[in-house]
Every structure is written in C-alpha cells, then in structure tokens.
Amino acid sequence: MILEVQDLRVEFPSRRGTLVALDAVSFGIKPGEVLGVVGESGAGKSMTGLAVIGLLERPGRIAGGEVRLEGRRIDNLPHEEMRKVRGRKIGVVFQDPLTSLNPLYTIGQQLVETITTHLPLTRNQGRERAISLLKEVGIPGAEARLHHYPHQFSGGMRQRVVIALAIAAEPALIIADEPTTALDVSIQAQIIALLKRLAQTRGTAVMLITHDMGVIAETSHRVAVMYAGRIVEVGPVRDVIHAPRHPYTVGLMGSIPRIASRKTRLVQIDGAMPRLNAIPRGCAFNPRCPKRFERCFADRPDLLPAGTSEAACWLHAPAAA
Amino acid sequence: MPLLRLEAVSRDFDVSRPWLNRVIEREPRRILRAVDRVDLEVEKGETLALVGESGCGKSTVARLIVGLYAPSEGRIAFHGRRMQMIFQDPYASLNPRWRVRDIVAEPIVILGLQEKPSIRRRVSDLLVQVGLSADDGEKYPHEFSGGQRQRISIARALAGEPDLLLCDEPTSALDVSVQAQILNLMTDLQRRLSLTYVFISHNLAVVSQVADRVGVMYLGRVVELGNASSLFAHPRHPYTRMLLDAVPDLQMSGKPRTPVAGEVPNPLEPPPGCVFHPRCPHANERCRVERPAVIDSVACHAVEEGRI
Numbered sequence: 065m066i067l068e069v070q071d072l073r074v075e076f077p078s079r080r081g082t083l084v085a086l087d088a089v090s091f092g093i094k095p096g097e098v099l100g101v102v103g104e105s106g107a108g109k110s111m112t113g114l115a116v117i118g119l120l121e122r123p124g125r126i127a128g129g130e131v132r133l134e135g136r137r138i139d140n141l142p143h144e145e146m147r148k149v150r151g152r153k154i155g156v157v158f159q160d161p162l163t164s165l166n167p168l169y170t171i172g173q174q175l176v177e178t179i180t181t182h183l184p185l186t187r188n189q190g191r192e193r194a195i196s197l198l199k200e201v202g203i204p205g206a207e208a209r210l211h212h213y214p215h216q217f218s219g220g221m222r223q224r225v226v227i228a229l230a231i232a233a234e235p236a237l238i239i240a241d242e243p244t245t246a247l248d249v250s251i252q253a254q255i256i257a258l259l260k261r262l263a264q265t266r267g268t269a270v271m272l273i274t275h276d277m278g279v280i281a282e283t284s285h286r287v288a289v290m291y292a293g294r295i296v297e298v299g300p301v302r303d304v305i306h307a308p309r310h311p312y313t314v315g316l317m318g319s320i321p322r323i324a325s326r327k328t329r330l331v332q333i334d335g336a337m338p339r340l341n342a343i344p345r346g347c348a349f350n351p352r353c354p355k356r357f358e359r360c361f362a363d364r365p366d367l368l369p370a371g372t373s374e375a376a377c378w379l380h381a382p383a384a385a
Numbered sequence: 386m387p388l389l390r391l392e393a394v395s396r397d398f399d400v401s402r403p404w405l406n407r408v409i410e411r412e413p414r415r416i417l418r419a420v421d422r423v424d425l426e427v428e429k430g431e432t433l434a435l436v437g438e439s440g441c442g443k444s445t446v447a448r449l450i451v452g453l454y455a456p457s458e459g460r461i462a463f464h465g466r467r468m469q470m471i472f473q474d475p476y477a478s479l480n481p482r483w484r485v486r487d488i489v490a491e492p493i494v495i496l497g498l499q500e501k502p503s504i505r506r507r508v509s510d511l512l513v514q515v516g517l518s519a520d521d522g523e524k525y526p527h528e529f530s531g532g533q534r535q536r537i538s539i540a541r542a543l544a545g546e547p548d549l550l551l552c553d554e555p556t557s558a559l560d561v562s563v564q565a566q567i568l569n570l571m572t573d574l575q576r577r578l579s580l581t582y583v584f585i586s587h588n589l590a591v592v593s594q595v596a597d598r599v600g601v602m603y604l605g606r607v608v609e610l611g612n613a614s615s616l617f618a619h620p621r622h623p624y625t626r627m628l629l630d631a632v633p634d635l636q637m638s639g640k641p642r643t644p645v646a647g648e649v650p651n652p653l654e655p656p657p658g659c660v661f662h663p664r665c666p667h668a669n670e671r672c673r674v675e676r677p678a679v680i681d682s683v684a685c686h687a688v689e690e691g692r693i
Binding site: 104105218220221248249250251252253254256275276277278279281282301302305306315316318319320321322323324326327328329330331332333334336337 | 438439530532533560561562563564565566568569572587588589590591593594595596597613614617627628629630631632633634635636637646648649
C-alpha cells in the first residue's frame with residue numbers, strides 16, 4: 065500500500081459544539097492503482113484529500129485515526145516536515161489550474177524550481193526534465209512553451225501543466241480533486257486518459273476525487289462512495305456501478321443521466337444530504353432511504369462485506385445479528 | 386406557425402482595444418462573431434435543446450431570444466405573449482433580501498396577471514406545484530438548498546404564465562441526485578402545463594433526457610439539428626460524433642472510441658471554410674475553403690458528399 069488511511073476523523077470545533085466532518089474513514093491505495101472518491105457536495109470527499117495532505121483549514125483538525133504514506137505515519141508530522149513530504153511524495157491537482165500556478169512566473173521557472181527543490185539536479189538538468197515532463201503530459205512545442213506564462217495557455221493545456229508540476233518530483237501519490245470539472249467534455253476525455261496513463265506507466269497511486277461517476281468509470285480501479293462524512297460503499301468500480309449495494313449508491317447511479325435515444329424519467333432520491341450539524345441518529349441516510357427499518361434509526365452501520373464490495377448498511381448484516 | 390423562429394441570426398461583439406491603443410499600435414478593430422447565421426424553429430409544447438462546449442454561442446442565442454441582446458443581423462419572430470428565463474446559478478438569481486413569496490409574486494404584480502387579493506393564493510399554488518410548501522413563501526432564499534432555490538426560480542418563471550421558458554444550464558450547479566429531481570420536475574410540469582422549453586446545456590446526457598429536438602453548436606454555428614432520438618442514436622456531423630464519444634462511458638462496455646483531439650480554436654480568428662475542419666478526421670480541401678451549408682439539418686461537406 066502506498067497510502068493507508070485508518071479510522072480518520074476530522075472535527076471542526078464551533079461555538080455550538082463540535083461538528084464531525086469525517087468519521088471513521090478508512091481506505092488504502094496500491095501502487096499504480098486509481099481510487100475514485102465520489103460523493104455529492106458536502107459529503108467530505110475534498111476534506112478527505114485535504115486531511116491526507118495536511119492542509120485542513122483551521123479550525124478543522126484531525127481528531128483521530130492515522131494516515132500512512134509508504135508505511136510512514138504522516139498525520140502527526142511537524143509542519144515543516146510535512147511540507148517536505150507534500151512536495152516530494154505527494155502531487156496535487158486541483159479543479160482550477162490557475163490556483164495552482166503563479167501568474168508572475170513562466171511555467172518553465174515554476175517547473176524547474178519544483179524539480180531542483182526536490183530532486184538532486186542542476187538547473188540545466190532540471191530544464192531538460194521540465195521539457196520531457198511537458199512532452200509526457202502532451203503539450204506540443206514543449207521547449208518554446210517553457211517561456212510562456214500561465215495566462216497564455218488554454219484551460220486544458222493549463223491543467224496539463226499542473227499535472228506536469230504534480231509529477232515533477234516523482235511522487236508516490238497523486239491527489240486529484242475534481243481535475244476535469246472546469247473543462248469541456250472533449251478536453252475532459254483527454255485529461256482522463258492522461259491521468260490513467262501516468263498511473264499505469266509510473267506506478268503512482270492516484271486518489272481521484274470527483275462528483276462525476278462517469279469520470280470514475282473511465283479511470284478508477286476501485287471506488288469509494290461518500291455520504292455525510294463517511295464512506296458508505298467501497299469496491300471494484302465495475303461492481304459498484306453495475307451492482308451497487310448501498311441504497312444511496314443505488315439511487316445515485318439511477319439519478320445520473322445517460323445518453324438515451326428517448327426521454328426517460330430519472331430515479332430520484334428525495335430530500336438532500338443532511339448538514340453537518342443535523343446528521344440523524346443511526347444511519348445518516350435513513351431519512352431518504354427507501355429500505356430503512358428499525359435498526360437504521362438506532363445504530364450507525366460500519367462497512368460490512370457485500371459481495372465483492374463493502375457497504376455500510378444494515379441490509380448486509382449477517383442474518384444472525 | 387412555429388412559436389419561435391430565428392432566421393439567419395448573427396451577433397457580433399466589438400472586442401477591440403481602446404481607440405488610442407488602436408491608433409498608436411495600428412491595430413484594426415476586432416469583432417467577435419459569437420453567433421453566426423443561426424436558423425432555428427421552436428414549436429409549441431416541445432423542448433429544443435442547444436448543446437455545445439463553452440464559447441460555442443449557446444448562451445448568446447438564449448440572450449438573443451429573450452431580447453437581452455439585439456441581433457446584429459437576421460430576424461427573430463416570436464408568436465407568443467411572454468417568455469421567462471431560468472438561470473444556472475440559483476444563488477445569484479434570487480434577491481437575498483426578498484421573501485420567497487415576493488420573489489414569486491413579482492412577475493404577477495408587474496404583468497398585472499391577478500387581482501391583488503388572489504395573488505397570495507396563486508403564489509402558494511405555484512410553490513406547491515414545484516414541490517415546496519406554501520409556508521416556504523415566508524422564508525428567505527438563504528434558508529434553502531441549491532435544488533430548492535432552483536425550484537423557486539421555476540415557480541417565479543411559471544408565475545409569469547410564459548409561452549416559452551428559456552433554461553440556461555438550469556441544473557449545472559446542482560448535485561446529480563438534485564439534478565434528477567429538477568429534471569423530473571421540469572418534465573412533469575411540461576406535461577401538465579404543456580410548456581415549451583428552450584434548454585441550453587453543455588451536458589449531452591442531460592439533454593438526451595429532456596429534449597425532443599437538439600441543436601449542436603460549434604463556434605457560433607449550428608452544425609447539426611435533429612430529433613433527439615435520431616441524433617443520439619445516429620449522430621451525423623463529425624463534431625456531434627466526437628462529443629458523444631467524449632462522454633464518459635458509465636456502462637463500462639469497453640467499446641472502442643476515437644480519441645478526441647485538439648481544442649476549440651480562438652473565436653476571434655475562426656478557421657476558414659468549415660470551422661471544425663482543423664479537428665475533423667474527414668476534412669479535405671473543400672472543407673478548408675468552403676463554408677458548408679445546412680443541408681438536411683447537417684452542415685458538413687463529408688456528410689453531403691456521402692463520404693461518412
């Protein structure tokens with residue numbers, strides 16, 4: 065395992081008591097594996113990514129559990145040390161490429177700086193490497209493009225530059241948070257293909273955070289579905305898509321519009337995800353669940369084996385229990 | 386007679402630099418043609434969807450139809466009384482200082498559609514119709530989630546008793562389960578009230594769920610227009626094919642797909658001939674020089690010549 069997250073809990077202390085943003089989140093990612101993390105806004109998927117890279121916004125804090133990168137515990141590292149781990153071991157790609165690029169420096173300067181900071185290379189070697197990285201992520205005319213500023217690139221090309229930056233120090237893990245959401249569908253397909261290829265050829269572990277199940281279907285090996293701060297289902301992507309086990313996943317899959325040659329009515333989950341200060345007792349999904357029964361109101365289910373996946377739902381509790 | 390007809394409608398925007406710069410740096414005026422000779426018809430009771438990537442001109446067409454822009458060329462004829470618009474961002478399109486009942490009542494009051502005493506009841510009916518409760522009228526927009534706000538926008542639009550509803554990306558800001566609720570609501574309302582929609586979206590899957598007819602736009606032009614069922618089953622224009630191929634495959638059927646190449650060119654300097662030719666796998670010399678006419682609802686030389 066490159067990344068192991070065990071029982072992660074994130075809290076936000078507030079005047080009216082503590083809000084639990086993430087609760088008992090556990091997962092692992094192997095080398096070369098793409099783990100998709102899917103959920104609706106507020107489910108905690110981005111929060112999971114931020115907690116892993118130690119960039120939680122105050123007053124948020126990790127209140128329990130541990131995060132291990134290549135076997136080494138990183139959630140309790142001092143600030144300065146964590147900064148080095150982030151730069152050297154973890155590459156990050158955010159939704160908006162402009163927030164990851166400095167508008168005042170050419171992309172060549174930004175790439176070379178990243179490379180020479182983290183790898184024992186001279187500036188010239190760094191430059192060579194920058195060119196080969198740009199080629200690898202599919203930017204035509206890489207050598208000339210080094211001298212361009214971020215605003216001179218199109219949105220898709222900018223995201224490629226950010227990916228080149230993310231892999232510049234040969235990280236073990238890439239965290240991509242909605243990397244294609246701001247892009248048009250034809251550009252999105254190109255970026256998806258690129259991420260997939262990088263994971264394969266470099267053996268990098270990728271945590272792909274997105275609300276778009278289609279993107280996950282195209283790229284991921286396994287998928288974790290989040291709801292109200294917890295993982296409600298995790299399993300091989302094919303099984304989760306074709307045979308979802310948790311009633312929320314069933315509803316989510318049904319509500320995704322697909323290319324149809326005639327109008328159809330979409331499956332509809334009524335209501336909305338609860339706010340953090342109003343998570344119901346028992347299973348957080350129970351107010352919206354078509355299959356709820358008494359136990360769902362009393363106890364909160366943990367992940368239980370369900371076929372090849374795991375689902376946090378009492379429907380999958382062994383009959384004896 | 387169609388409810389709405391656009392005949393060769395174009396819209397130019399002057400994006401020139403200031404006069405002094407042009408004089409000193411000897412720059413010519415720069416005109417961006419956002420919509421380029423678009424012909425469309427919308428029949429009563431149907432949903433026409435316009436789909437395309439950012440910058441293709443679909444939102445400009447919507448704004449031309451409602452009159453927020455005047456066409457630079459061409460003619461728009463509307464044979465109805467009123468139209469209303471539903472916007473993408475339900476946070477920006479509702480006044481945060483107004484109670485929901487006042488927001489929904491505004492079109493009724495302005496258009497004088499109801500006598501004063503009955504307005505309240507009409508507003509309550511509208512709120513119930515879109516899946517909210519009559520008591521929600523007393524609340525302010527911030528007390529609602531994104532999906533509920535979009536329901537309020539729909540109630541407000543219906544309050545004006547429009548013959549045509551323009552929906553510009555009405556579900557793009559919503560989560561997928563909420564999007565399903567809103568799309569279903571819009572379909573139900575259409576059936577019940579025989580509404581006519583012009584539906585603007587970048588999402589082909591969403592469009593395939595709601596549209597009767599679809600216009601595919603690229604760089605200001607409608608490149609293919611057809612019945613939704615045949616367009617999605619048998620796309621003809623190479624750009625439509627490419628777009629459909631780029632939609633992530635949720636079935637994971639592993640069907641082979643043509644890799645998508647290139648990007649939308651700069652609209653200030655659109656390619657000559659067919660605007661899609663630099664990205665088109667079927668482009669030949671004719672495509673590079675001659676603009677394809679819309680023949681049998683497709684603007685493509687290769688389709689016309691039977692090459693694809």
